[in-house]
Amino acid sequence: MLLAIEGLELSFGEGEDAARILTGISLAVDRGELVGLVGESGSGKSTTVRAALRLYGDEATIGGSVVIDGTEMVGADSGTQRRVRAESVALVQQDPRAALNPVRRIGDSLAERLVRVHGWKRARADERILELLTEVGLTQPGRRMRQYPHELSGGMLQRVVIASALSTDPKLLLADEATSALDVTTQAEIIAIFQRQMRERGLGMLFITHDLHLAGAICDRIHVLKQGEIVETLTAPGLFDGAQHPYTRALIAAAPSLEPKERA
Ligand SMILES: Nc1ncnc2c1ncn2[C@@H]1O[C@H](COP(=O)(O)OP(=O)(O)O)[C@@H](O)[C@H]1O
Numbered sequence: 658m659l660l661a662i663e664g665l666e667l668s669f670g671e672g673e674d675a676a677r678i679l680t681g682i683s684l685a686v687d688r689g690e691l692v693g694l695v696g697e698s699g700s701g702k703s704t705t706v707r708a709a710l711r712l713y714g715d716e717a718t719i720g721g722s723v724v725i726d727g728t729e730m731v732g733a734d735s736g737t738q739r740r741v742r743a744e745s746v747a748l749v750q751q752d753p754r755a756a757l758n759p760v761r762r763i764g765d766s767l768a769e770r771l772v773r774v775h776g777w778k779r780a781r782a783d784e785r786i787l788e789l790l791t792e793v794g795l796t797q798p799g800r801r802m803r804q805y806p807h808e809l810s811g812g813m814l815q816r817v818v819i820a821s822a823l824s825t826d827p828k829l830l831l832a833d834e835a836t837s838a839l840d841v842t843t844q845a846e847i848i849a850i851f852q853r854q855m856r857e858r859g860l861g862m863l864f865i866t867h868d869l870h871l872a873g874a875i876c877d878r879i880h881v882l883k884q885g886e887i888v889e890t891l892t893a894p895g896l897f898d899g900a901q902h903p904y905t906r907a908l909i910a911a912a913p914s915l916e917p918k919e920r921a
């Protein structure tokens with residue numbers, strides 16, 4: 658199992674003022690699996706991945722178990738947490754601009770990661786970056802490497818961020834609303850890239866979205882999150898047929914955001 662979350666609990670603050678955000682979250686992602694985590698805004702989707710990666714400090718109290726590629730993250734020392742984050746897993750978030758340094762050329766930002774994580778020489782890192790940018794369908798990749806983030810569109814930048822995520826050869830991808838800010842066409846292109854990378858590399862992926870219809874179109878199973886708790890898990894085939902929970906049904910009834918033909 659690439660990701661095994663068991664009874665994950667998280668609260669912010671302490672004592673009487675503590676705000677409990679996650680309650681007993683359990684889910685798993687295996688190699689080659691695309692697992693959805695869906696819920697309305699504020700339901701705790703981002704908190705779940707950030708907690709799993711141990712990105713919170715003292716402000717949060719965490720409980721339960723998160724095993725990523727065989728390593729327990731809850732209770733791990735910070736060096737172990739860092740190693741898992743650098744080597745086993747990659748997080749792609751909604752806003753690619755936030756993930757890239759605005760005053761550095763794209764090639765420099767991406768190569769730096771390879772130099773730092775893998776200890777590669779710069780020339781080798783540059784070659785690999787060029788390959789990856791080509792793989793994710795970025796046009797004129799050589800020229801893009803010399804450009805700054807503000808010179809590229811949101812869709813192009815999300816390709817850059819995905820190339821960067823893949824550069825350290827992660828086994829697990831966590832996509833947190835990674836396509837939510839994109840127009841429908843670009844969204845479909847980025848999802849096709851994710852699917853191809855999963856196939857070719859045998860990656861596992863946790864796909865987080867507020868859009869149940871989008872998740873239904875691509876995921877092997879979907880966990881539905883409401884106020885920090887998984888209230889229902891939908892399993893293929895016929896993902897939506899067995900949906901019982903009124904909250905899930907409300908999400909299904911909510912206005913679809915993808916063209917009907919792509920959602921069949
Ligand atoms: N650092 C924080 N301190 C206090 N509350 C937080 C913090 N981060 C998130 N929350 C709260 O946790 C809840 C879940 O947020 P989030 O995981 O971002 O939801 P989602 O990603 O599903 O939209 C929200 O009520 C939010 O206000």
Ligand SMILES: [Mg+2]
Pocket residue numbers: 702703704833834
């Ligand atoms: Mg979020």
